Ligand SMILES: Cc1cc2nc3c(=O)[nH]c(=O)nc-3n(C[C@H](O)[C@H](O)[C@H](O)COP(=O)(O)OP(=O)(O)OC[C@H]3O[C@@H](n4cnc5c(N)ncnc54)[C@H](O)[C@@H]3O)c2cc1C
């Protein structure tokens with residue numbers, strides 16, 4: 115299989131805030147850029163042993179044929195090893211350097227068939243895919259509400275770009291910024307529209323009554339809180355799309371768990387208070403409800419999945435999108451990370467049957483194995499799980 119990575123030159127490196135820096139990337143082979151949809155991400159291969167992969171959303175207008183831009187938060191906390199990829203990019207990569215990228219992927223994309231109004235809700239560095247969507251929406255006719263939540267002005271990235279799109283829209287795009295803990299300088303500069311957290315009262319005051327499509331990206335607790343607020347305001351679950359910047363998981367399921375359980379599942383063991391207490395940007399009043407495990411169907415004549423080590427056979431009814439989701443619904447706990455066919459963490463032995471991939475894996479798994487996160491069965495399959 116051909117190497118899916120291409121070399122790109124860092125044409126510009128721009129500091130966007132105290133923690134976020136952008137990298138403008140142009141292909142070295144002179145060939146056209148890969149096509150990309152607003153909201154998709156690029157996969158970066160680090161030049162360290164084993165070539166670990168990291169994914170970064172395209173933060174620029176994907177219609178700009180000259181290059182891609184990614185905007186990266188430097189992940190570093192006192193007493194912990196700095197984030198491998200983000201610290202490498204911030205500290206070691208300079209203009210003129212080479213980085214290796216694979217083609218844009220991801221299903222967190224704008225529904226361009228719709229003409230309904232759009233709500234984009236960004237927490238922290240989660241602004242990146244939403245800004246790319248905002249660029250596309252700026253070229254259309256839909257009403258857009260863009261809400262960016264940050265800690266304060268020091269970490270507020272890309273504000274001028276958002277302001278320029280708003281100014282050019284003739285009132286069709288409305289943007290609001292909330293700082294959870296503005297500094298005296300922020301207050302003096304009037305750099306934010308509101309202080310505190312995004313909550314139901316804030317959104318009710320901002321949004322005229324309508325049927326919105328909402329797009330969320332930010333820290334997990336932010337997304338859990340926003341999911342609860344939006345569904346509480348009557349948005350249908352189908353009208354809320356979201357992307358995690360870590361382990362991909364189900365937001366409705368997290369929202370149905372207690373906030374503490376949700377946090378525990380998404381915070382590295384031993385993380386300091388700054389990470390473990392990721393309560394910033396969230397609604398502390400959000401309450402959990404009992405988690406329920408959805409029932410799984412017993413096998414019938416149709417496709418089915420045998421989990422050989424667990425001694426279970428489950429019908430494939432289409433209610434799960436992937437083998438990974440089916441295994442989870444059946445109460446199993448397979449390893450996963452990206453849930454996007456990139457990292458091979460979910461690779462599992464396949465002793466019988468065939469699968470179809472929803473999107474081709476970045477690198478094909480060895481014969482006799484399958485990536486659970488991006489495949490579904492063709493007929494009956496037997497997994498070593
Ligand atoms: C679809 C998608 C899109 C994304 N888009 C963006 C984007 O646009 N911008 C962006 O900035 N990020 C984005 N991310 C996140 C990005 O992919 C990386 O996960 C992020 O940069 C951290 O990677 P890293 O290599 O720097 O950190 P890692 O090395 O993976 O470490 C992660 C964190 O854990 C901490 N840590 C490391 N070791 C330990 C330990 N032993 N104990 C406790 N903590 C530890 C590190 O300090 C760091 O904060 C996206 C992720 C996804 C899945």
Ligand code: FES
Nearest residue numbers: 451453458460487
């Ligand atoms: S979880 Fe990463 S490839 Fe499946």
